Amino acid sequence: MGRRDLTGRRILLTGASSGIGRALAIELARRQSHLLLIARRAQALTELVDALPAMGAASAGCLIGDVTDAGLRERAVGKAHSMWEGLDLLVNCAGVSAHGRFADGSAETLRTVMETNFFSAVELTRLALPLLVASSDSVVVNIGSILGHRGVPHNNEYCGSKFALRGWSEAVRPELWNAGIDMLQVSPGTTETGLFDSLVAQTGSTPWNEQRGISPEQVARQVVRALERRKQQIYPNWRGRALVLVNRYCPGFVNRLMRRYG
Template sequence: MRWEPKESVAIVTGASSGIGRCLCRRLLRSGASVVANARREERLLELQDSADNASADNAEQRFFPVVGDVTDPTVRQEIIRVAGSIRSGELDLLVNNAGIGALGPFADAEPSRLRRIMEVNFFAPVELTRLALDLLRRGRAPVICNLCSVLGHRAVPDKSEYCASKFAMHGFSDSLRAELAPTGIQVTLVSPSTTESEFFDSLIDTDAGQTSKSIGSWPADRVAKATMSAIRARRSEVICSLGGKALVYADRLSPPIVNAVLKKS
């Protein structure tokens, strides 16, 4: 059974920019009602103002912004409250997209960097998922979509905290998928490579001189399109970009070779 966006109810976190923003627009154009969460109120209002140009009837009336940090339990509760009020306590899609990162050697970092990244990238989406399960069980072909990263499959230097958070999300998604299989709730893991978005403008505890080398970057809307396709097909996992696939499959075939390539001189 495929997931259909028309008349569905969806939650998207990290909706103010990048992949989350593009996903919201695609969902609205397809006839979904979208509960969009982000910290930046002005960005959500811009998205709301543009919703009536989404090439779908009543798109503006189907957009429900929730402003706040997803790591705040009261914000998570408000997201669920709003979603539950749209269609008799039913939820069809939860997209855990909000995320942050950092660059730099682990040995030079303060412990707070790891804790902040884990709070945003792992603990917050896990707890939001916990709250959403009752609504999802009542949904139509429900899907939990976790935006992960190819760095949740293969870690690289100077991104230890970010990699750890994405490995945690990868493991959580695999386990939850097996647990929820009898309920009909699908867990979809989407792993982009570097995405052309504002992600690198909001790195935390990172020196200005730090740079990130990567290949295979995609525009945010291309990732959003691939994500929508994976959700519709209720796929278990999708890895985006040839560069991302090359890194993941090379590591599966010969970890020692990839270790040697990535080793810092």
């Protein structure tokens, strides 16, 4: 198959009110796609939706709500069906994090992070399957993380959720492929967004808090390029990619390094 043309594609994107999701909405609007965006912050989302047609979007709409709400997920897929009678791209981008040691954490924090980062993405994909199957060239994009490849201390809930998302993606990828649905797994490293300012819980801070990241616009450009080139896995940040490689070949070394921060 040749290069994928995103013009006129019907796209459902979660977590679009800020950061990577917002940058992705703008990048996809420039490709003249149809966009249906989801997030909880009404003002940020509606302002973006109003601005997208001038940036090139074929159309833009939104649904304000919480992706952990099963009703919201059903309404989102229902809206895609009634507006477009199909869906070409589902982008699971909504995500939250928490900082602190496992011993200081709570079951509630773990549940919130898992519900947002893992269960919502999985269940939204399940609901969207009939629409994706009906498309001639559909893709599920999962915004994972480098921390879904290598766990780090003070971030256990987040690492657990991103490992789960990657494991699930790997398991269903061949099933989706055989149903005509492609999958792109995105594993960004540190990206300069509001993720660290809106933590679900903070009982400590990660030792690499001050590490400089790449911009969400850089991540978004790489995601769109990967979609056009039909890639199935990308690591937008070279530092993150380096960590995955060192961990693959020298896991003992990385384990010893991590002990310093435990």
